[in-house]
Amino acid sequence: MALYTAKIGEIVVGKKGDQLQALALGSCIGLVVYDPKLKVAALAHILLPEKSKFSKPGPPGKYGTEATGESIKNVISRGGLRDNLVAKLAGGAKMFESLTSGTNMDIGSRNIASVTKSLGEHGIKILARDVGDNQGRTIIFDVDSCLLKIKQANGTIFKTI
Amino acid sequence: MSNPPNDLIPDDDFYAAFNPKFEALQELSNIGVGHAATALSQLLNRKVDMSIPRVNIVPIEQASTILASHEEEITVGVFVRTMEESGSQLNLLMIMDTESTHTLLGILRRNEDTTNLLDLDEISKSILKETGNILLLHTITAINSFTESHWFPNSPDIVIDMIGSMTDEVLLNDHEDNEGEIKVLLVECDVFTDDGKKVKGNILLLPNKVAMDTLMNRLYGENWQETM
Numbered sequence: 232m233a234l235y236t237a238k239i240g241e242i243v244v245g246k247k248g249d250q251l252q253a254l255a256l257g258s259c260i261g262l263v264v265y266d267p268k269l270k271v272a273a274l275a276h277i278l279l280p281e282k283s284k285f286s287k288p289g290p291p292g293k294y295g296t297e298a299t300g301e302s303i304k305n306v307i308s309r310g311g312l313r314d315n316l317v318a319k320l321a322g323g324a325k326m327f328e329s330l331t332s333g334t335n336m337d338i339g340s341r342n343i344a345s346v347t348k349s350l351g352e353h354g355i356k357i358l359a360r361d362v363g364d365n366q367g368r369t370i371i372f373d374v375d376s377c378l379l380k381i382k383q384a385n386g387t388i389f390k391t392i
Numbered sequence: 393m394s395n396p397p398n399d400l401i402p403d404d405d406f407y408a409a410f411n412p413k414f415e416a417l418q419e420l421s422n423i424g425v426g427h428a429a430t431a432l433s434q435l436l437n438r439k440v441d442m443s444i445p446r447v448n449i450v451p452i453e454q455a456s457t458i459l460a461s462h463e464e465e466i467t468v469g470v471f472v473r474t475m476e477e478s479g480s481q482l483n484l485l486m487i488m489d490t491e492s493t494h495t496l497l498g499i500l501r502r503n504e505d506t507t508n509l510l511d512l513d514e515i516s517k518s519i520l521k522e523t524g525n526i527l528l529l530h531t532i533t534a535i536n537s538f539t540e541s542h543w544f545p546n547s548p549d550i551v552i553d554m555i556g557s558m559t560d561e562v563l564l565n566d567h568e569d570n571e572g573e574i575k576v577l578l579v580e581c582d583v584f585t586d587d588g589k590k591v592k593g594n595i596l597l598l599p600n601k602v603a604m605d606t607l608m609n610r611l612y613g614e615n616w617q618e619t620m
Contacts (some may be wrong), residue, residue, distance in 0.1 A: 238453065239452075239453040239560065240453060254462075254463040254464050254554075254556055255456065255463040255464050255554035255555065255556025255557045256556070256557060257553075257554075257556065257557030257558055257559070257560050257561045258560055258561035259560050278452075278453075278560060324557065324561075325561070326551050326553065326557060326558050326561050326562075327469075327471045327549045327551060327558070327561060327562060328549055329471065329472075329473050329546045329547060329548070329549045330471070330473060330549075330561065330562065337561070338560075338561055339561065365551075366553060366557075367553040367554040367556065367557025367558070368557070369464060369554070384464075384466050384510060384552075384553045384554045384557075385466075385510050
């Protein structure tokens with residue numbers, strides 16, 4: 232029984248009885264890849280959609296393009312089965328309207344697109360997601376029930392997916 | 393807020409590589425925040441003292457926990473995006489905690505319950521947004537005249553939410569192309585009004601790579617990299 236927190240760029244792994252959380256996600260994405268039968272889960276706190284040409288190697292969960300693969304490795308190394316894996320994700324908000332008045336798509340949307348694409352490439356099905364919008368989220372994943380609780384700034388759980 | 397613990401302060405190598413830029417930004421911050429404090433004094437119609445701004449360059453991952461006690465702390469964020477020609481962008485974000493917001497609204501708008509930031513009405517939000525806007529525009533005006541630049545501001549945005557959820561988006565925007573680790577400049581300044589009440593404003597200056605080069609060229613001349 233433990234509660235693990237994924238800081239920006241980190242991936243945490245938990246088994247039956249554990250809870251995984253990521254605090255105050257804005258444009259970041261919290262991606263849970265898990266084996267619902269054997270109860271093993273990994274939560275990645277993803278910061279950016281992909282590496283730029285200047286980027287140095289970051290922590291494993293920093294980029295949407297890499298986090299899925301790393302999460303899969305983590306779950307399997309802790310006893311999960313590749314064929315059982317499914318995913319849930321939350322985050323990717325757009326907090327400040329004026330940030331994207333230019334041409335670029337906002338980071339949140341790009342993160343969502345990057346993670347969704349990467350999950351597709353790995354053949355992992357997204358069972359539920361709560362993304363976009365303009366509010367911060369704290370997420371808590373319960374490995375036993377495989378439910379992802381989503382909290383608002385005021386501390387209330389406004390959604391369980 | 394107290395000074396960040398030592399392990400949050402970039403190491404000597406970082407300063408050695410970054411020094412001229414750091415100094416330039418520190419000087420810009422001093423000038424900018426000084427103007428902002430003067431504006432606040434006029435707005436509140438009170439004598440205002442300010443502390444010397446503390447300037448820190450921090451990795452983006454730690455920005456929210458340096459600004460507030462924890463990632464989920466509710467804060468007010470006012471954001472202004474300013475642009476110059478050719479992709480050069482300087483963004484400003486002001487963060488105020490519950491206590492400072494309470495103090496500010498108590499002065500500008502009496503009889504208003506502001507204990508919970510999430511329950512503020514539209515008038516209070518509007519007051520905060522415009523106050524933030526005034527402070528940030530004074531900051532940018534000061535930077536413009538000091539560096540003979542023409543950063544042009546967009547209209548302000550206000551967000552009241554968990555600090556962690558607002559910093560990453562703002563800090564990341566257009567900073568992805570910065571080399572290596574993403575670091576941002578934090579300016580912290582305490583402002584005291586004459587009745588001893590404290591308003592703490594954290595202003596974040598966020599030049600993108602093009603803007604940083606532009607600033608350095610204007611402050612130190614086109615060949616600054618060769619002379620340092």
